[in-house]
Each structure stands twice: as C-alpha cells, then as structure tokens.
Amino acid sequence: MSTTPVYIVCSPRPLVGRTLIARLLSEFLLLQDGAVAAFDINLKEPSLLEYLPQITETAEVDNTFGKMALMDRVIVNDGVAKVIDLGFHAFDEFFTMSNEIGFMKEAARRGVTPVILFVADNDRVSLRGYATLREQIPPNRLFIVDNEYVLRGELPAVFARGKVVQIAALPAFLKTYIDRLTFSFTGYLRNEKDQSTELYQWIRRNYFSFRELGLHLMLQRS
C-alpha cells in the first residue's frame, strides 16, 4: 500500500533555519512528486507562506478549530506529501495535542507516515524538546537536522544517536541571496549554467539528502 509522508520540520528554538529547511524540502518534493501541500504554523518568524504562497497555507494549533483544520488534512492518505513548518512557539502545543489525539497510531492505521525533522541546537530548550519527542516518536520516524550554519562544530552526543540529515553552512553572501522571497532552489538548478557553483552544489547535496531520506522510509516500509 502506498503511503503519504508528512514531514514536520520543528524546533523549540527560533532562528535555527527551520523555515529554510521546510522551503528546501517543499521545493524538492514539488520537483520529485509534482505536488506538495505545505502548512505554515508561524506567527513570529519569517514564514514559509511568503516564500511558497502557491503551495502553502497558514495553520494554527492554539485553538481547537485550527487543530481540526490542520490535522484532519494531514491525516489523509491522498498521495500528496505534506510539509509542516512548525514555529517554535507552537512546538509544545503541537506535540502535546498530537500525543493526546494519538496522531502517530492513527497515521499508521491510515497509511500516513509522519516524519519529524528536528532542527538541533545545543541549548537546554532544544535538548529538552528532543527528549520530549523521543518519548513520543518512534526512533525510525525522528530525524535530526544538523544545520551547520547554526550548530557550528560537533553535534551534541545526545543528537548523534539518531539518524542525521546534514545541511552544510553557506557563506553569508549566499545566505542573503537565497533569503530573497523570489528565490527558488529548483529554479536555480534549472537556470544556472555553471553546475560547479557553491550554491548549485549545496542545493544538489540537500536534494540528495532528502531523496535518501525518502528511500530510507520506503525501505523501512518494505
């Protein structure tokens, strides 16, 4: 039976590159599958909606209506991958709610594969957030994102035990370049003639990581 992945990109900390990763992943899935549905649960940070308005809708988890509108959509096995950019302020509320309503179990029953991409940082809040997730999420559904731009040096040992998705650091000027609202990663790959540029290679490496992640999930199912 085919399943529908739901990627939840999250961190209990602001400014760890979560929206960047959600953008990258959404563009990759759009390129790979031709369709993706993204949900932006951010009030206080640069948001996914501004970058990818065609495929993104806002969502909220601070009231029951918002939770229903979001979760009743993502629990459907419709073959369209979902990406949730979960703002730091909604981290606790979202996972408390998903634990209470039995999201992981119901997803397994319905052929939906939730994948948690936890963007690591080395502060206490992140460590505590990760510990909470480890209690709720099966290890094969919980991945660490090591964003080298944020987390310089070695990944703290507590995170290194899980499967890690590496995001290499970009030079500051390229970071400014990709932060423009009109910038598209896939558009850049399509239009850039010189495949040796640092940005080109960076996007390709990240797309490769996401492809590997997808294969890893597929192998787990088979």
Next chain:
Amino acid sequence: MAKPVVIVVGADKGGVGKTTVSRTLLDYFSANNVPTRAFDTESPRGTLRRFHPDITEIVDMTTASDQMKIFDTLSSASPSVTVIDVRAGLMSPALASLRDIGFLDAAKSGQITFAVFHILGPSIASLDEIAETANFMQGAKYFLVKNFINNTSFFEWDQATYNSYFHRIKDATELTIPKLNEMAYEQVEVASVPFLKFVANKRFNDDAANYSFVLRGYVRHWLANVWSEFDRIKLTDLVGPGSAEARGEGGI
C-alpha cells in the same frame, strides 16, 4: 447466579454532569462485555436515552408503577447491571423511596449490590448533599465524583471543610472525571452517539461517519482517563469475578 447490581447516578443540583457520567458507565460496561440496562428519570425528555436508546427506558421514579418496572425486574432481567440516571433534585427523594420499599435493606443484607455515584457540583450545596445522602448509604458503595468536564475551576472548597463532610460516610471513594475539550464534547452531543461510537467514527447504525480526527482523539484520550478511574475503583468487580476476565477486551 450473579447478584443484580444497581448503580444510581445522581445529584440534587442540575448541570453537574450526571448524564455524562452515566454515559461513560454504559460505554465502560459495554466495552467490558457486561450486559447493562439503563433508566433515565429525566421524564419525558430523556437525555440518556438519546445516546443509548436501545438499552435505556424513560421512567418517572416518583410513581409506584415505574418503581416496580425498575426494581421488580432486577432478578428476572438478563442484564446484570442497572444504571439509573436520577434527575436533578430527585437524588434524596429517590434514595428515600428506595429505603421505603426495602431496597436499601436488601442491599445491606447482601441480596443486591448497590452503588451510588454522587456527582458533586462546585457550590457548598454539594457538601450539604453529601451530609444528606450519608443517611442512606449503609450497605451501599458510595462514590463521590468530582466532575471537571464542564469547568476547570470547579472545586475551590476549603479542603478541611470538604474532608469533614467526606469522612462522614464510611468507605466513600473519591473519583475524578477530567475535563474534555469543549468542542469535542459538543460534537458528540451533536452526533448523539455513545462516546465509543464517536471514537470509532461510526454513526448510531454503525455506518461510517466523518467525525474530526482531532476531536475523536480528544474523546478517546479523555475516555481512557475516565475508564482508568473506573479501573482504579475496580468497577467491574461489582458485577462479580467472572466479568473481570472480560476486562481488557474492550480497550479504546
């Protein structure tokens, strides 16, 4: 043959969640394969009957004919448990009637298992109700239910005052019903199905329904908490040891 079990759910105050607790009891016994029948004394409307029409009958407990309908059939009726949802204000008169017809004496002598779920409201009046009810409780299992379903800031009594009332009744057991998300509660009301059917996403006739996954999740989580309270007080043991074996088959 197992002794008949009569569970009275009541309070003298309205709107404290008597029917909600009765519904969770009926769901609990159903999940544990304990045959149950119910009487709804909210005549003629019958809120409990709306959710469990196949096993619920509306009665007027103040009339002798309906008292006969309930108590004269205890031994002959096949369900081993009878749940009576007593209308607001009728709790003390109902218990007085039970005393007058000799039912309380039968419970005291062990012919019948009798339990009372007294649903407490937030006001001091509820404490007076405890004192009033205490007079009838010899031979009965008495459960004081703190029901948080409607309001989180419910119980603000002075603990010492509460204890002084609580300890008047020997062997009384406290029970807590946690809060259920308002919207989830409302949707079950609208659906008019037992909590179990709502969780299973089914209509009354077992056809597939389309209830919100989030709201079903909230109800499932809440019902599991309520039932863990029922497990804690060993509710199925009231019916006899045989029923205990069936426990665990009805998980949610």
